[in-house]
Amino acid sequence: MQKLDDIIATYQHQSGPLLPILHEVQAVYGHISEEAIRTVANGLNLSRAEVHGVVSFYHDFKTAPESYTVVKLCRAEACQARGVARLEQxxxxxxxxxxxxxxxxxLCAVGPAAMMAGGEVHARLTPESFAALLQAEAAR
Ligand code: FES
Structure with missing residues (x-):
């Protein structure tokens, strides 16, 4: 857990360090384990319940590794207006x-947009470009 200690040390003196630490933990480990919650709580002098509450509140934080790749496709109004329906099939x-x-x-002005599993975002998607991105993502 040396890496986790390094992550905590990097952010703990900043204002509002909990979210950046949790994002970094998830980026490094792929999820936020109970052990990580305990270590982060100790490092920030918070209760485990406080850290767990933040982890469980935000849908993007995962407490277990995912066995599949998730691609986030924006279906909000601007992307709908810019043709996200063409990507549905x-x-x-x-x-x-x-x-x-x-x-x-x-990325409303340049939609439709999607975020790949690694966090990179893509705009002005067409069915062809989206299919190529999904194929590359599935091959990882
Ligand atoms: S509505 Fe799709 S990026 Fe804002």
């Missing part, structure tokens, strides 16, 4: 990838 046909709906990735 591609999403339905995706093998090895789970499509999760999100409501805005901050």
């Amino acid at each position: 591609v999403a339905a046909d995706a093998d090895g990838v789970v499509i999760e709906t999100v409501y805005c990735l901050g």
Whole structure:
């Protein structure tokens, strides 16, 4: 857990360190384990319940490793207006990838937009470009 201690040390003196630490823990380990919750709580002088409450509140934090790849497709109004419906069949046909709906990735003017499992976002998606992204994601 040396890496976890390093993560805590990096952020613990910043204002509001809990969320950046949890994001980094998830980025490094793929999820936030009970042991990580305990270590983060100790490092920030918080109760385990406080840290667990934050982890469970935010849908993007995972407490167990996922056995599948999740791609987030924006289905909010601006992306709907920019043609996300054209991507629906591609999403339905995706093998090895789970499509999760999100409501805005901050790319409204250049939608439709999606976020890959690694966190990179893509805009101006077409059925062809989205299919290629999903294929690459499934091959990881
Ligand atoms: S509505 Fe899709 S990125 Fe904002």
